[in-house]
Amino acid sequence: RAFTVTTTLGLSATALGFSMKRAAAAEYSLKFAFNLAETHPITTRAREAAARIQHETNGRVELQVYPNNQLGSDTDMLSQVRAGGIDLFLNSGINVLSTMVPAASIYGLGFIFPDYDTVWKTMDGELGAALHKLIEKVNLLPMEKMWDNGFRHITTSTHPVNSPADLAGMKIRVPVGALWTSMFQTFGAAPASINFNELYSALQTKVVDGQENSLANIKTANIVEVQKYCALTRHMWDAFFCVANKRNWASLPADVQEVVSRNINLAALDERQDMAKLSESLKEVLAKQGLVFNQPDTEAFRQKLRDGGFYTGWREKYGEELWAILEKTVGKLT
Numbered sequence: 001r002a003f004t005v006t007t008t009l010g011l012s013a014t015a016l017g018f019s020m021k022r023a024a025a026a027e028y029s030l031k032f033a034f035n036l037a038e039t040h041p042i043t044t045r046a047r048e049a050a051a052r053i054q055h056e057t058n059g060r061v062e063l064q065v066y067p068n069n070q071l072g073s074d075t076d077m078l079s080q081v082r083a084g085g086i087d088l089f090l091n092s093g094i095n096v097l098s099t100m101v102p103a104a105s106i107y108g109l110g111f112i113f114p115d116y117d118t119v120w121k122t123m124d125g126e127l128g129a130a131l132h133k134l135i136e137k138v139n140l141l142p143m144e145k146m147w148d149n150g151f152r153h154i155t156t157s158t159h160p161v162n163s164p165a166d167l168a169g170m171k172i173r174v175p176v177g178a179l180w181t182s183m184f185q186t187f188g189a190a191p192a193s194i195n196f197n198e199l200y201s202a203l204q205t206k207v208v209d210g211q212e213n214s215l216a217n218i219k220t221a222n223i224v225e226v227q228k229y230c231a232l233t234r235h236m237w238d239a240f241f242c243v244a245n246k247r248n249w250a251s252l253p254a255d256v257q258e259v260v261s262r263n264i265n266l267a268a269l270d271e272r273q274d275m276a277k278l279s280e281s282l283k284e285v286l287a288k289q290g291l292v293f294n295q296p297d298t299e300a301f302r303q304k305l306r307d308g309g310f311y312t313g314w315r316e317k318y319g320e321e322l323w324a325i326l327e328k329t330v331g332k333l334t
């Protein structure tokens with residue numbers, strides 16, 4: 001059985017070998033796992049979805065939320081959702097998911113989104129639908145709405161980044177995905193692929209001098225404690241697909257699928273609004289914590305990507321069909 005029936009002690013009915021009272025136990029338990037910190041809006045909204053699902057089903061369905069890499073690194077969690085040990089997994093299409101579905105990273109191309117309107121027009125539209133189809137091919141089922149992981153900025157412990165020259169040879173952490181490595185190599189940096197659960201210690205022990213992330217992650221994952229400077233580069237935008245293990249999902253009755261997917265998609269929409277607000281309000285909060293901000297001229301970074309053949313190279317990898325769909329909403333890229 002895909003979804004184990006559990007007692008309040010967490011023992012499975014099959015393990016106990018006899019039937020039990022289910023008064024306090026959910027009939028369906030779903031493990032929902034991701035890398036974000038407890039205080040990140042994704043976690044708050046996921047917990048809200050869990051409460052709504054419990055309420056609407058009178059306790060019949062329990063969404064167990066595991067934030068903060070409690071079930072392992074992104075690499076581990078991807079294996080687990082593939083195997084069925086995790087039922088629902090939030091992961092960026094640019095991150096480890098791209099090791100299985102390379103094209104899922106296309107929306108992470110540098111500097112393609114001017115604003116959130118363009119972002120959601122693209123990802124809730126034709127491009128998002130095309131990526132969903134590719135993800136389904138690897139037996140993962142994406143929920144309809146993506147969760148915002150924000151526009152990304154570069155932080156460092158050593159010096160402020162004002163131009164690509166300031167990145168030359170710099171050891172910078174990037175997530176585990178080929179697009180990220182390629183982008184920072186093209187900027188002239190020395191990127192290292194490190195999972196999010198190892199980021200704080202990699203910065204603290206100076207294995208790397210910098211990293212890049214949303215302000216929400218810089219705040220909630222305490223990156224601010226181990227970094228001094230933040231260049232507001234907005235070099236890319238990221239978000240998470242919420243993918244279900246297909247077999248586990250198919251084993252749920254239709255009414256349970258409906259309640260779970262509706263509440264998860266609603267939580268994603270609410271979380272998008274939280275992130276849009278935080279992308280502004282957190283600047284002051286982080287500055288008060290000692291982070292020194294600067295606003296580089298981002299055109300120099302874009303030019304570096306163009307000159308380095310970044311867009312033309314990735315156009316070949318993604319293929320003409322996806323590229324054309326993307327350009328419909330973001331304009332000509334090459």
Ligand code: X2X
Pocket residue numbers: 035092095149175195196212213214217238
């Ligand atoms: O690993 C990261 O930096 C994070 C949390 O932003 C992603 O999952 C891509």
